[in-house]
Amino acid sequence: MDNKNETLLEDLYNLILNPATRDWERSLLIRTKNALTDGKDFTSQIAKLEFELRPLAIRNNLTPDVTDFYLKITGEATGTQHFDIAKHTGQNLPYQERAIFAGGCFWCLVEPFEEKPGIVSVLSGYTGGKQPRPTYEQVISKATGHVEAVEVIFDTRVVKYEELVELYWQLTDPTDELGQFDDRGSNYRPVIFVKDETQRKIAQASKKRLAESKRYKKPIVTAIEPASIFWPAENFHQQFYRKNPARYKRIKRTRQQYLAFQHLRGSFRRMFSSS
Missing domain, CATH: 1.20.1440 (de novo design (two linked rop proteins))
Known part of the structure; x- marks a missing residue:
C-alpha cells in the first residue's frame, strides 16, 4: 500500500x-x-x-x-487545507490581546478581521455554553448553550480593541437577538465576549454610542458577556472563505445586501430626524 x-x-x-x-x-x-x-x-x-x-x-x-x-x-x-492552530494557541506576547465576537455563522466573521492590519490570527469556535469540547452537530442542536464565534488575536501596537468593536458593528445586525440574517436560533445570537473590565467598558461605551446614533429604529440588543473557554471548531470551518470561495461569496453577498439596506435606512432616518 x-x-x-x-x-x-x-x-x-x-x-x-x-x-x-x-x-x-x-x-x-x-x-x-x-x-x-x-x-x-x-x-x-x-x-x-x-x-x-x-x-x-x-x-x-x-x-x-x-x-x-x-x-x-x-x-x-x-x-x-489545515489551519495552523499552533500559531493561534501559542504563547501570548506582551503586546498581543484576544477578543471574542459572535454574530451569526462564524464563516462570515473571519475574513473581515483577518484583512485588518494588526491581526495575528482568527480562530472559529464555540463559546458561552457549559458543555466541554462541543462539536458542530451539538452546537447547532441548540442544546449546549454555546454560540458560534471567532477569537481574534491582535497586535495592540497596530490596532486597538476599540477598532475591532467598531468593525464588529459593521458586520452584524445588533437589533436581532434571535440570530443573524438567515442564521436563526440562540447559537447564532450576537455577543461581544469581554476578557476583562477594560474590554467591558470599551464595548459598553461603543454600544451606547451606537444606540445614541439613531442608526437603528429598534433597540441595540447585542449582549456583552464575560469571556469563557473558547473551543476551536473543526478544521472544515477554519478559514472557510479560503477553502470554499464560491459558497462563501454567496453567503457574504446576502449578508452585505441586507446590511447595506439596513444602513441606508438608518441614514435616511437620521437625515429626516435632524431636519
Missing part, C-alpha cells in the same frame, strides 16, 4: 472513532474499512464510498470532518 492509501486508511480509522461522526456515516466508513482490511481493491472501495457520500456532500449535509475526507478523496485539495 502506497503512502497516499495509508493516509486515507488512517483517516478512515480516525473518522470511525470520531464522536462527531454520524452513525450512518460511521456505518459506511466501517464497511469500507472492513473491505480494505479483507484485501479488496483500494481504488474501487474508495470510489464506492465516494458514490455513497456524494448525495449528501452535494447538499452540504455531511459532518465537518467527513466533509474534509470527502473533499480529499475527490481531489478537491483546497478543502483539506
Whole structure:
C-alpha cells in the first residue's frame, strides 16, 4: 500500500472513532474499512464510498470532518487545507490581546478581521455554553448553550480593541437577538465576549454610542458577556472563505445586501430626524 492509501486508511480509522461522526456515516466508513482490511481493491472501495457520500456532500449535509475526507478523496485539495492552530494557541506576547465576537455563522466573521492590519490570527469556535469540547452537530442542536464565534488575536501596537468593536458593528445586525440574517436560533445570537473590565467598558461605551446614533429604529440588543473557554471548531470551518470561495461569496453577498439596506435606512432616518 502506497503512502497516499495509508493516509486515507488512517483517516478512515480516525473518522470511525470520531464522536462527531454520524452513525450512518460511521456505518459506511466501517464497511469500507472492513473491505480494505479483507484485501479488496483500494481504488474501487474508495470510489464506492465516494458514490455513497456524494448525495449528501452535494447538499452540504455531511459532518465537518467527513466533509474534509470527502473533499480529499475527490481531489478537491483546497478543502483539506489545515489551519495552523499552533500559531493561534501559542504563547501570548506582551503586546498581543484576544477578543471574542459572535454574530451569526462564524464563516462570515473571519475574513473581515483577518484583512485588518494588526491581526495575528482568527480562530472559529464555540463559546458561552457549559458543555466541554462541543462539536458542530451539538452546537447547532441548540442544546449546549454555546454560540458560534471567532477569537481574534491582535497586535495592540497596530490596532486597538476599540477598532475591532467598531468593525464588529459593521458586520452584524445588533437589533436581532434571535440570530443573524438567515442564521436563526440562540447559537447564532450576537455577543461581544469581554476578557476583562477594560474590554467591558470599551464595548459598553461603543454600544451606547451606537444606540445614541439613531442608526437603528429598534433597540441595540447585542449582549456583552464575560469571556469563557473558547473551543476551536473543526478544521472544515477554519478559514472557510479560503477553502470554499464560491459558497462563501454567496453567503457574504446576502449578508452585505441586507446590511447595506439596513444602513441606508438608518441614514435616511437620521437625515429626516435632524431636519
